[in-house]
Amino acid sequence: MPIVLSQxxxxxxxxxxxxxxxxxxxxxxxQTSGRFVFKHRRSGHHxxxxxxxxxxxxxxxxxxLRIAEPEEQDFSSYSGPLLEELxxxxxxxxxxxxxxxxxxxxxxxxxxxxxxxxxxxxxxFKKRERLLNGSRTNDVSMVELLVSFWEETGRVAKxxxxxxxxxxxxxxxxxxxxxxxxxxxxxxxxSVRLPDNPEAYKYSALSFASRLDALDVCKKFHEETEQxxxxxxxxxMEHWHVGHIDTSAFAMTIANVAIGK
Numbered sequence: 001m002p003i004v005l006s007q008x009x010x011x012x013x014x015x016x017x018x019x020x021x022x023x024x025x026x027x028x029x030x031q032t033s034g035r036f037v038f039k040h041r042r043s044g045h046h047x048x049x050x051x052x053x054x055x056x057x058x059x060x061x062x063x064x065l066r067i068a069e070p071e072e073q074d075f076s077s078y079s080g081p082l083l084e085e086l087x088x089x090x091x092x093x094x095x096x097x098x099x100x101x102x103x104x105x106x107x108x109x110x111x112x113x114x115x116x117x118x119x120x121x122x123x124x125f126k127k128r129e130r131l132l133n134g135s136r137t138n139d140v141s142m143v144e145l146l147v148s149f150w151e152e153t154g155r156v157a158k159x160x161x162x163x164x165x166x167x168x169x170x171x172x173x174x175x176x177x178x179x180x181x182x183x184x185x186x187x188x189x190x191s192v193r194l195p196d197n198p199e200a201y202k203y204s205a206l207s208f209a210s211r212l213d214a215l216d217v218c219k220k221f222h223e224e225t226e227q228x229x230x231x232x233x234x235x236x237m238e239h240w241h242v243g244h245i246d247t248s249a250f251a252m253t254i255a256n257v258a259i260g261k
Contacts, residue, residue, distance in 0.1 A: 009245070011037075014037070017029060029110040032106040032110040033233070035106070040096075042099075043093050043097045043100060043225070046096060046218075047219065049089040050093065050214070053083075053085055054086075058078075061077075061188060074183040076181045076182075076188070077179060079179075090170065090218070091170060094161035094165070095165065097225060098157060101154050104146070105124060108139075108236075111235075111239060112239065113236065117131065122150070125146075125155075132144075139235065142235055156221075157221050160198045162198070164198075175203075179191065192213065192214040192215070193208050
C-alpha cells in the first residue's frame, strides 16, 4: 500500500513565496517565516499535551471517586504528577506563543511588508505611529493587523508569560496545588485557574474572580494566533504574486517502503 506524504498549507505557502524571490533573499525568507510557523506549531504541541493531561486527570478522578450518584455541583480535585506535567506544558505554551508573536515581525520584514521593525511585538506597538506614518515601504494593512492583534491577544499573552516565567512559581506555594473538578450536567469537568490580571506580577495582588480556565485561555490564544499566521502568509503570497496554492499538487507517493524495520 503506498504512503502519501503531503506538505502543510503553511509549508507550501512559504516555498511558493520563496520561489518568486532571488535565491539569497529566498533563503532568508524561508528561515524567518519557517521560525515563525515553527514557534506557532510548538505552542500547538504544548496545547495538545495540556488537552491530554486534562483528560488523564479527569480519568484519574473518575476512577478514584466512590460517589455512585453525584449531585449537581459536587466537587472533587486532582493532585499528583500529571498536574506538575501540565504546568511544564503551560509554561512552555506561553513561551512558544510569545516567541511566535515576535517572530511575525522578522517574517514580514523578509517579505518586504514591514521595514525597520523592532524585535518584539510589544516594542512594535509602542512605535506603531512611526511605523504607520514614517515609511512608504510598510504595508499599512499589516501594521494595522499587528496593532489590533497586540491589543486583543498579544498583550494578554505576554502578561501571562511574564507572570508565570518571571514573577510567580507555578508549582510552588504560590499556585494551585490541585486541579478542581465539579459535577455539572451529568459529567465531571476539570479546571486549572489563571489570573484575571496577570500584569499584577505578584501573587497576593492576582485576582481569580473570572474563573479563567487554563485550557480555555490557551485554546483561544492559539486560535487567534493561527489566524495571524494565515493572514501574514496570505498577504505575503499576494505581495509576491503567488496564485492559489493546492497542497495536493505537492504530494509525494512512496511505494514499497518497509515500515517498522
